[in-house]
Each structure stands twice: as C-alpha cells, then as structure tokens.
Amino acid sequence: MISMLKGLVDTIAEDYVVLDVNGVGYQAFCSRRTLSQMPSVGEATRLEIETHVREDHIHLYGFIDEMERDWFKLLTTVQGVGARVCLAILSVLGPDELVQAIAAQDKAAVARANGVGPKLAGRIVLELKDKVAKFSLGGAALADKKTAAKESTASTPAANIADDAVSALVNLGYGRSDAYTAVVKAAQAMGDAATVEALIPAALKELSQ
Template sequence: MIGRLQGRLVHAEPPAHLIIDVNGVGYEVEAPTSVFFELPELKQELTLVIHHLVREDASILYGFRSFAQRDLFRTLLKVNGIGAKSALAILSTMSSAEFAQVIQEQNVNAIVKVPGIGKKTAQRLIIEMKDKVEVSAITGGDANQPQASRFGIHSEAESALQALGFKPTEASQMVKQVAKDDMSVEQIIRECLQLKGAG
C-alpha cells in the first residue's frame, strides 16, 4: 500500500485531481480543495500523505498535506453513508479543527452546507464522530499527545507554511511565536505571513 508520495507536480486540475511524477511514474491523486491552496508551481517538488483505496474495479490514491487530515478522512470513511467523495467534500469545506468544533457543537446546519450531505447524514455524523473527532481529526490519532488540539492545529499550520516555501525549522519557529490557544490554522498562517512581511 502507498502511504506517502514525494515527487514533481506535473498536473493540477481543481477541484480534486493531481498527477505527481515520482521517478518517471505519474501517480494520479485525488485531493481535497484545501490542498490546492498550498500547491507549489508545476514541475516543483510536492510531498503528500496518501490514503490508498483498493476496490475490485479501481485503485485510488487520496492525497493530504498532513497525517491529521488523512486520519480524519479515514475516520469519516467508517461512518455509515459517508464515502470517499463525501469525505473529500467535508475536508474541502472546512479544516480538521473547524470540523471538530462543528461536531462538538452539534451544528447540523454547518454540516449540511457540505455538498452531498443531507440532514440525516449530518445527524449521523455528529452521533458517530462525537467521541472520535478530538483524537482522530485534531491529533492524528494519538490520544496521549500533550496539548492535543493545539498540537494538531500547529502541525497543519507548519505543513502549510512549508508548502509555501519555508524551511521546516523556520515554519515551526514562526508558528510557536504567533500561535494562541483559540486560533485556527488559517489565522496562524495569516499571522505568520504578516510576521515574515514585517521582518
């Protein structure tokens, strides 16, 4: 099974289709819309965490920018009535942290805004995910991770900054400098970019 791809981005077709060249082999990858906001230029190197789905009629690769995002995708697939298309739609509509908050608040109205998700499915999601979302969506499945929620959000922010061209150590330092407990991934990234601009 393929768990990670690192290669050159040779094709990007929103909202979900990518082709990554790995040593001359082009891998077709489906990805949530949020990944497209973080893509490098064509022919530049890209690394994605992969969920490899094998069916009788197809072998499909789904790509994500972080392990936490992939873990949420996998958890969503276990919910009755949620397939890969719906799971991608959820991850394209909201971040892992936002989804966790929606589930914890039992906000059905927010979930039905996701294309293809009706009220009954939204209610089922809340019931089945309420005990799983904090671990799977935010921490990447590690229930013993200290400061679990913040860890997952910081990790996603660092991954996004690295996709924008910052070195891992630089991205980590920037996130630690600006992040506050109540900030979303998007807010952290915005503050980091402003900080870099000011510097």
C-alpha cells in the same frame, strides 16, 4: 500499499493532482484545502496517501498533512460516507473546524459540503461526537465538574450546563459553532464558577469581541 508520495507537481485539476515520482505519474484525488496548498507545476511536494483498492480500480487519495488524512479515515467509519463525500467535507471544513463542528453538534456546518444532506450531517456529528470527546467541553475545562448545586439531589453535569448555554445563544441567533467556541472560552476562564447564568453573558462578551 502506498502511504506517501514525494515528487514534482505535474498537473493540478479540479479534484486531483498528478505527481511525477521518478518519471511515473500518480493521480491522487484531493480536497480543495490540499489542492489550494499545492506548489506550482514543476515544483516538489509531498502528499500523505490513503490507498483504496477495489475489484475494478485502485484510487489514491492525497492529503497535505497527516491530520487531514486521519480525518478522512475517521469520516469513512460513518455509514453512508464514502471517499468522495469525505473530500467534500474536508474541502469546506479543516481538521480544527471539524472538531469544533462535531463537538458543537453543528449539523449545518457539515451540511455545507456537496453531497451531504441534513440527515447525513446529523449522523456524522452524532456518531463522531464520542471520538472527539477529548476536544469537547465534557473533556476540557468543565470535565467532571458540577454546578454550585452539586450537593443537592438535583445536581447537573457540567457538560449539560455548557449545552444549555450554547442552546441559549443559538436561540438568540448565533451560529452553533460560534456559540460553542464562545462558551468554551468563557468556561475555561470561569472554572468552577461556570453556571448557565454566568456562562451566557460571559460568552456573549466573547462573541462581541
């Protein structure tokens, strides 16, 4: 099983690169992100590789770094997401942007990829949300915290506070991912003082910068 290739760039095409490794050409399908970072033809480079073996073919998929390859493998765990769809998603969203989009449940951001409709985008962000939970508000500054009404019988989980603040910003016309990022920054700065009422103006200030 091939997991890495190091050689000279022989060909850069629309959706793949050919590496010359000691006189043998290896074709690896890549995202636009990876292709955009390829050196010129004839220069040396290294690709992380994911090998897919099927009855009728062996395909190599190449990635500029391990993080992109890890996301490729994670995306393929979602029903209906094949290798080509994964590369399409990784072409429009880098690893950091994917974390943000999934944590924010931003279906529209994922649906920007070719071949990804609203239904599939919704499935992706829903099924992967728990797998990137450590990057979300529920696992960051607001993890396991309550609102000022914690001691009352109607206490609200901090993650719900953040969700409410994000929803309010979306209703004001901001994109979900941008709203999520602003709420994260505001929540980290406010700590225990984070309530919906306090988060919204603080996040608006972040968005205006």
